[in-house]
Amino acid sequence: xxxxxxxxxxxxxxxxxxxxxxxxxxxxxxxxxxxxxxxxxxxxxxxxxxxxxxxxxxxxxxxxxxxxxxxxxxxxxxxxxxxxxxxxxxxxxxxxxxxxxxxxxxxxxxxxxxxxxxxxxxxxxxxxxxxxxxxxxxxxxxxxxxxxxxxxxxxxxxxxxxxxxxxxxxxxxxxxxxxxxxxxxxxxxxxxxxxxxxxxxxxxxxxxxxxxxxxxxxxxxxxxxxxxxxxxxxxxxxxxxxxxxxxxxxxxxxxxxxxxxxxxxxxxxxxxxxxxxxxxxxxxxxxxxxxxxxxxxxxxxxxxxxxxxxxxxxxxxxxxxxxxxxxxxxxxxxxxxxxxxxxxxxxxxxxxxxxxxxxxxxxxxxxxxxxxxxxxxxxxxxxxxxxxxxxxxxxxxxxxxxxxxxxxxxxxxxxxxxxxxxxxxxxxxxxxxxxxxxxxxxxxxxxxx
Numbered sequence: 001x002x003x004x005x006x007x008x009x010x011x012x013x014x015x016x017x018x019x020x021x022x023x024x025x026x027x028x029x030x031x032x033x034x035x036x037x038x039x040x041x042x043x044x045x046x047x048x049x050x051x052x053x054x055x056x057x058x059x060x061x062x063x064x065x066x067x068x069x070x071x072x073x074x075x076x077x078x079x080x081x082x083x084x085x086x087x088x089x090x091x092x093x094x095x096x097x098x099x100x101x102x103x104x105x106x107x108x109x110x111x112x113x114x115x116x117x118x119x120x121x122x123x124x125x126x127x128x129x130x131x132x133x134x135x136x137x138x139x140x141x142x143x144x145x146x147x148x149x150x151x152x153x154x155x156x157x158x159x160x161x162x163x164x165x166x167x168x169x170x171x172x173x174x175x176x177x178x179x180x181x182x183x184x185x186x187x188x189x190x191x192x193x194x195x196x197x198x199x200x201x202x203x204x205x206x207x208x209x210x211x212x213x214x215x216x217x218x219x220x221x222x223x224x225x226x227x228x229x230x231x232x233x234x235x236x237x238x239x240x241x242x243x244x245x246x247x248x249x250x251x252x253x254x255x256x257x258x259x260x261x262x263x264x265x266x267x268x269x270x271x272x273x274x275x276x277x278x279x280x281x282x283x284x285x286x287x288x289x290x291x292x293x294x295x296x297x298x299x300x301x302x303x304x305x306x307x308x309x310x311x312x313x314x315x316x317x318x319x320x321x322x323x324x325x326x327x328x329x330x331x332x333x334x335x336x337x338x339x340x341x342x343x344x345x346x347x348x349x350x351x352x353x354x355x356x357x358x359x360x361x362x363x364x365x366x367x368x369x370x371x372x373x374x375x376x377x378x379x380x381x382x383x384x385x386x387x388x389x390x391x392x393x394x395x396x397x398x399x400x401x402x403x404x405x406x407x408x409x410x411x412x413x414x415x416x417x418x419x420x421x422x423x424x425x426x427x428x429x430x431x432x433x434x435x436x437x438x439x440x441x442x443x444x445x446x447x448x449x
Contacts, residue, residue, distance in 0.1 A: 018124040066151030069307030097300035162207035163437030196309035205344035208352035232282035253405030258293035
């Protein structure tokens with residue numbers, strides 16, 4: 001921008017004007033007149049637009065490929081009160097599709113830069129950035145929003161957000177209070193494929209109800225990465241799976257964090273050394289990051305389509321003018337163009353939204369390790385580092401906890417003990433905490449002889 005030029009804003013206005021004649025005509029066409037696709041109970045009025053402009057608060061989680069598109073779509077649709085949360089910083093590899101960023105922004109927080117860009121480009125819009133993890137906020141923070149939109153590349157983060165919204169639900173005499181429901185719009189992309197879904201917590205299928213729909217992570221055979229590496233990915237996996245736990249480069253109990261540049265740099269250097277031993281080429285920093293974080297190459301057009309679907313659902317729910325998606329949309333343009341929608345069904349025994357303890361069936365001679373394996377390997381649970389506690393002889397007892405090194409060392413012998421030896425009985429309740437949810441989940445133990 002040349003010195004003295006006016007700041008660029010959306011077409012039809014100037015930097016110091018908030019509204020002008022005709023600015024919201026494209027939105028008024030949907031809200032101030034009836035149509036063949038409007039909700040049966042919809043009554044055209046000017047109040048819906050004013051709610052969008054003045055009152056409605058939206059939280060966007062993620063300011064990456066999907067997040068940039070979402071912020072743009074929402075701001076230009078009339079939503080002025082938007083918060084965005086992202087814990088990542090801008091990398092040069094982001095610039096080809098995350099269009100709110102420029103080369104000068106590399107290294108800066110994505111949330112800050114995205115908010116600054118939208119605020120300067122769209123008059124009257126106020127995007128509030130949060131450069132932090134979603135886990136750093138409490139229930140009071142999330143309760144302030146009318147709708148939450150996720151544009152994440154992490155299933156764990158999705159599940160945590162899903163659990164948080166479940167924890168906000170209020171039940172009176174077993175009946176759900178509708179005012180406690182905060183709709184969750186979730187979008188995801190994988191190359192040329194994508195999906196968008198609408199979740200009404202406590203009413204429709206949640207993230208954990210449909211865990212089986214998420215693609216399994218690709219794992220390489222241990223024998224290959226340990227002794228016969230052939231691909232650059234094998235070298236990175238060797239460092240991630242075997243070398244990191246052995247050398248503990250950042251101290252005991254410090255796990256590999258794919259979002260920590262120092263961690264990725266260490267893995268990158270060690271992977272290059274491993275590759276050199278076997279004359280393997282192709283180990284790059286970007287490849288290292290992709291293998292560690294299980295990143296699948298992103299396609300800008302897919303992000304644009306899925307973000308548009310999500311923003312449309314936000315508009316439908318916020319305005320009450322149209323019936324929302326019920327409740328899952330699939331998009332695929334690998335060969336031609338294909339979309340379909342279907343209703344994902346709630347699971348009666350969903351660990352996140354069923355409101356009843358889950359049943360665990362084990363013989364009394366089973367060991368605690370078997371319970372731990374079930375919690376992590378079950379397709380319907382897929383926990384990452386479960387901590388198990390129970391009330392034994394009237395006292396709360398930690399049976400196993402692996403996230404704190406000192407406690408893990410103290411409780412590790414319990415893994416080789418049988419459930420009976422640990423003092424557990426038939427009908428006993430186990431409390432399980434995990435990074436996939438902010439809630440502690442209850443399981444009822446059923447022991448067979």
